[in-house]
Amino acid sequence: MTAAEPPARSVPLGGGLSRLRELLERPLLSYHLLLGVSGLLMALGLMMVLSASSISALETRDSAFALFGRQFLSMALGLVIMWVCSRLPLRFFRLAGYPLMVLAALGLVLVIFIGQSELGAQRWIYIGELTIQPSEPAKLALVVWGADLLARRARGGMIEWRHLLVPLMPGTAILALLVMAGSDLGTTIVLMVIFLALLWVVGAPLRLFGGILAVAVLATIVMISTEGYRADRIEGWLNPWGNAQTSGFQAVQGQIAMGSGGWFGLGLGSSRAKWNWLPHAESDFIFSIIGEELGLMGTLVVITLFGLLGYAGLRVATRVRDPFVRLASAAAVAWIAGQAIVNIGAVIGVLPITGIPLPLVSYGGSALLPTLAALGMLLSFAKLEPGAREALIDRGPGPAARALSWLGLGGPERGRRPGRGRR
Numbered sequence: 461m462t463a464a465e466p467p468a469r470s471v472p473l474g475g476g477l478s479r480l481r482e483l484l485e486r487p488l489l490s491y492h493l494l495l496g497v498s499g500l501l502m503a504l505g506l507m508m509v510l511s512a513s514s515i516s517a518l519e520t521r522d523s524a525f526a527l528f529g530r531q532f533l534s535m536a537l538g539l540v541i542m543w544v545c546s547r548l549p550l551r552f553f554r555l556a557g558y559p560l561m562v563l564a565a566l567g568l569v570l571v572i573f574i575g576q577s578e579l580g581a582q583r584w585i586y587i588g589e590l591t592i593q594p595s596e597p598a599k600l601a602l603v604v605w606g607a608d609l610l611a612r613r614a615r616g617g618m619i620e621w622r623h624l625l626v627p628l629m630p631g632t633a634i635l636a637l638l639v640m641a642g643s644d645l646g647t648t649i650v651l652m653v654i655f656l657a658l659l660w661v662v663g664a665p666l667r668l669f670g671g672i673l674a675v676a677v678l679a680t681i682v683m684i685s686t687e688g689y690r691a692d693r694i695e696g697w698l699n700p701w702g703n704a705q706t707s708g709f710q711a712v713q714g715q716i717a718m719g720s721g722g723w724f725g726l727g728l729g730s731s732r733a734k735w736n737w738l739p740h741a742e743s744d745f746i747f748s749i750i751g752e753e754l755g756l757m758g759t760l761v762v763i764t765l766f767g768l769l770g771y772a773g774l775r776v777a778t779r780v781r782d783p784f785v786r787l788a789s790a791a792a793v794a795w796i797a798g799q800a801i802v803n804i805g806a807v808i809g810v811l812p813i814t815g816i817p818l819p820l821v822s823y824g825g826s827a828l829l830p831t832l833a834a835l836g837m838l839l840s841f842a843k844l845e846p847g848a849r850e851a852l853i854d855r856g857p858g859p860a861a862r863a864l865s866w867l868g869l870g871g872p873e874r875g876r877r878p879g880r881g882r883r
Contacts, residue, residue: 487848488842489772489775490845491843493768493772494839497765497772505746508753512731512734512741512742512749513527513742513823514734516734516736519736531823531824537825537829539832546836547840553840557607561631565638567585570585571593571594571642572638591825593824595642596826597829598639599650599654599795602635602651606655611783629655632652636651640679649802650795650799650816653795658787661786661791696709697813711809713733713737714748715748715808717731717737717748718752718807724755724756726753728753729753732752742823744803744815744817746823747803762821763804766796766800769797770793773792774790776841777793780841780845788837796831799817803818803819819831
């Protein structure tokens with residue numbers, strides 16, 4: 461080292477940890493994480509839907525962009541819903557619980573009578589080109605209704621778990637039975653995950669968890685034993701390579717696609733499995749296409765993004781003192797992260813195939829819109845964290861508000877601190 465060169469500075473470990481702690485304590489961290497991670501997952505989803513669906517769409521709809529176009533329109537509508545929900549007050553979500561439950565129950569009843577059955581499950585209502593899956597909004601309904609129900613019975617910030625018995629447990633059971641009447645085991649599992657998350661936040665005793673899990677396992681066994689195709693799925697899951705041409709075909713093709721991607725993948729758009737080898741590549745098994753085209757690194761990025769999304773939601777739940785926010789945030793995180801775990805677990809072979817999509821990534825507007833509504837709700841809750849509202853005011857108006865001010869429809873006054881007048 462010459463005399464002209466300054467000595468290298470070593471950053472003490474304590475200084476790095478203090479900066480990390482300071483970053484984690486920033487009031488808008490949850491808000492920015494929810495917004496950024498959601499955007500990244502949706503952008504990745506659009507790319508992968510275009511790649512995974514192009515061949516089948518070209519064969520069945522005469523345009524390789526057909527399913528991509530529908531997903532793009534669903535995402536555009538979902539972003540509007542997300543933006544609106546992010547600006548709604550807390551009181552709106554509390555009042556929306558019962559109406560959402562009624563609408564969800566009506567939709568599930570309708571699908572039993574006028575819905576169409578595909579792949580052994582009766583989930584969809586077709587209205588022309590529009591496809592509606594009522595079981596997806598039912599998840600959001602259970603989150604909001606269950607959280608409001610328990611929060612109304614909170615005393616001093618604490619909620620007695622005994623209040624779960626009536627009417628939360630019967631309400632959950634009604635939704636689950638209506639979903640099971642359509643032979644939709646996957647959505648039933650997600651509803652139970654939401655219910656168990658509410659149990660956990662309330663602090664229910666372990667014996668209650670054990671009893672509910674025992675009933676859920678018994679109901680699952682009954683559903684599997686009464687439907688032949690479900691028994692075939694279990695056999696295909698336990699021994700996929702022994703049933704590679706029958707019940708294990710989809711699982712085997714998904715694993716082949718994942719394995720052929722290696723560390724960094726074959727390249728975006730270069731999937732071979734999408735050429736009619738892997739069924740439902742754009743929806744249930746889009747994670748396999750991610751592994752094939754983007755490799756192990758791509759799948760780890762997706763898993764990391766879902767982990768960050770779950771962290772941000774739980775951070776909101778722990779930093780806001782309102783009981784409804786705690787319950788709704790934890791239940792929404794359990795729904796989205798739990799559904800991602802079930803989907804990824806089925807693709808890599810550690811869980812049976814249930815037909816559950818990967819949130820924000822898989823094709824399907826019926827699943828995308830309620831998920832974006834839930835994320836908008838979490839964004840609204842994130843503004844209630846200590847110091848978040850003040851930080852938003854200090855930041856000033858965002859790009860949308862500035863654009864409106866240029867058009868004469870609004871102004872930067874929204875960013876002014878309270879109490880400051882014009883001079």
